[in-house]
Amino acid sequence: MAGTIAATGSTHAEDQHPASAGWVRTHDSWVRVRPGHPHTAADALTALTARTVPSVTRRPFHPTGLVNNEQPEVTYHGGQDSVGVTSGPPRVYIVYWGSQWGTAGKDDAGYTTLSNDPEHAAPYQQSFFKGLGTKGDAWSGVMTQYCESVTTGSTKCPVNSPHVGVPHGDALAGVWVDNSTAAPQAATEPQIAAEAAAAAKHFGNTSTASNRNVQYVVTTAQGLDPDHWHELNSWCAWHTFERSSYGTLAYTLMPYLTDYKYCGTNWINPGPRGRLDGWSILGSHEYAETITDQNAIGGWIDPAGQEDGDKCAWITEGTPGGLFNLQLATGSFAVQTTWSNDQHTCSGSHPVVANRPLVVSTLCDRTAPLDRPVSVPVIATDRASKALRYSASGLPRGLSIDPRTGLIHGRSDQRGTRAVTVTVRDSAGNQASTRFHLGILHNAAYGCGGIEQVVDPGFEVPADAKGNYPGWWTQSSPGIITQSTAHASRSGKGYAWLGRNASQDDTLSQAVETTPGYTRAHFSFWLHVDSTNASTQPQDTLTLELDDQYSGKRIAVLRTWSNLDTTSGYVPVGIDLTPYAAPEFGSTVIVKFTSHETGSAATAFLVDDTSFRLA
Incomplete structure (x- = not known):
């Protein structure tokens, strides 16, 4: 299988490695990388505070502060690139990226210290991962109920299936202080992905087998702004994966969390150590999601697109399913619970489901x-x-x-x-x-073959008790995603009805990750145009476009329909996105429908059974 990261010792002229093609020079090697992007906004997590944090176009997350036992269970999504979960003992490699960290040393416990780490976050982070699986750690047991090699859509795992592995005080597999040069002040996704690939090379993990149960935590120093972190203030950390010549690489971006107080600072515990609560709260969140969905989104996800960590994020300490201090052999660490299908709740304790030998x-x-x-x-x-x-x-x-x-x-x-x-x-x-x-x-x-990248492709996730749609589609007004009997769906109960409003345009969009290492993208859906507009001119329109995730600016108009394009029922539409998405490949793009009505709402544009596939 051809990967798009190829680390070499090349010293060719720079015009042979154009940045526009994804080439980055790092550690005396040219690395061609198609970067990943956070695929869930819960990794981001607006904390429950009085402050309103600006939203960005990422998949939505709605923290409540309380566990919701009425949530749907997570289901298995079939695995991606032969990986569903971390099926062996998890191994975590931490990278402290950039000379901004200062000089490395060792403390009395043997943890790496850094001179420009005013909060002493580095040894805390290392000790958390080092302690996982010790002192009767039942929190790690929650994730072991999940597995791979089961039918897509499964909610339970047979005993003989490959379950998530559990560490025994050996999750921390290595630490690399990569301080030979400065990390970018505002690292882009290609640069972050290149650093994860450089870490794999540094640790000698240069084969598919050596990266099978591995995750890399790329950690940036105080004051840096990776992936627009400071401007957006809408996420705290994220995880994704990339295809590479070393196999698939799962990695997490972890900024210097105390730079933003709503990322867990003193969330449970007072004092200087409590200032580091976020490092284990977010560390536990990303770790749990990675081992149950290592090559996102091929592992365990619920119908609304939430991973096991998302469903239980930021629940108030002292309430059922809330944040708590996990006692490990290396100390006490603030962590969140994770979703348990077995218990149908957010849980911090579960018997370890042991893998077969x-x-x-x-x-x-x-x-x-x-x-x-x-x-x-x-x-x-x-x-x-x-x-x-x-x-x-x-x-x-x-x-x-x-x-x-x-x-x-x-x-x-x-x-x-x-x-x-x-x-x-x-x-x-x-x-x-x-x-x-x-x-x-x-x-x-x-x-x-790439798996389905659209969450809720058939619009089957129902609105909640307040009428809010909890899935990953963003609609300009409630009711575009509907189960109304005024029109028929193509399959199931739900469909999208654009053109309901004459006073304003209807929009419907979803941010979709063009996962790094894939080279082709295809979007398809079924469309029914039902119109009572008698005009012989195109007055009512539906536009499909591809947008940039950060600016919202249009990348391309893909197709337009009007009241003249009526159909007798649903008809298939397929669009090769590769020519339009190629400059964006490896990041997240927005697929957006917009309807415009002239006069009364005379044309219904009905959409169902969408699909975004990568190859």
Whole structure:
């Protein structure tokens, strides 16, 4: 599978590495990166204060301060790039990025210290991750109920499925003070993603297998403004992933949290140590979401687009499901609860669901070109034995699996799609299997098919008791997303009805992440135009456009319909977004519908069953 990050020792002229193509020079290497973007606004989290924090175009989050046990359960989304959850013991690598951190040292406990860390946040952050899984840590147990290799839409996990792993005081796998040069004052998404890739290289994690259960926490120094943090003041941290030549890399951006007091400062505890509450509250939030949705959004998400951490963020201490101090062998840390399907509530305690001794990762359905080289790694985690043997059945002619490494390789001229079963055995007699479909097709692209990126694609998430739509679509007025019987949906109960208002334009939009490393994007939906406008001129219109996530400025008008384009029912519409999204690839774009009515609202533009796919 071709990645879009390729770290090399190149010293070629800069015109061979244009910034417009995503090239960044870092650590004496050229790195081509398509950056990620926070895919949930709950990572951002406006805290519950009297201050109103400006909103930005990110997926909406509505903190209440109270647990809501009427929330829907999280469901499995099928995995992305052969990854659904962190199925082995989680490993966290912390990067302190930039010379702005000052000089590195060590404290009495062996934690890395930094001379320009006035809050002493670095050793606190390290000790939190170092302590996870110790002292009867039942908080870590909550996440172990989730798994991969189950049917999309599942809410429960069989005992023999690969569950989220649990650390045993070894989650902190490494610390890198990258202070050879200054970090950018206002790091862009390409620069943040490049730093995560540089960290993988620094720690020697340069293979798919070595990054399978890993996350990188890119941490910036006081006063820096990564990804517009200070201007927006609407998020505290975020996580995403990127495709790379090292496999997929899960990473978190963690700014210097006490720069903004609403990111957890003294949220539970008083005094100097309490000023660091945010580092473990946000640290626990991003960590929990990463291990249950490592390659977002392929893991465990609810219908409204919230991960397990989102559903339980900023609930008041002392109330059910509220923030609390977690006692670990390395100290006491303020953390949030996370959503438990088993208990149907926000929980800080759950028995650890132990994985079987031998776990083999999900393999996604994929395609490869006819008679071209194929390379598919199979990744297994085994706590009983390191002597593993791999076998496979159903492989197309010309392909084989290396019995020692699990790499499926070769080339095939046998056209078609076949079900392949991979079995792994260890010397202790344990066995695990996984199954996937492999298509050898003419002119096929390499790699996994992208999963659905639109949250609530069919508009089936109902309004709450107050009439507010809790999903990720943004509508200009309530009722555009509707289950009204005045018109019919194409499927299910919900649909979007634009053109209801004659006095103002109706708009409907969703921010969608064009995940780094993918190179193509396609948007589709079903449209029914129902009009009583007798004019022979185009008076009532529906416009579909692609917008920039920060400025809201239009990238492109994709298509326009009018009252002259009536249909007898829903008709399919498909648009290749690649030519328009290419300059934005790796960031988040906004897909936006706008209807305009002249005179009375005589034309109904009905939209249903949307889809945004990457490849």
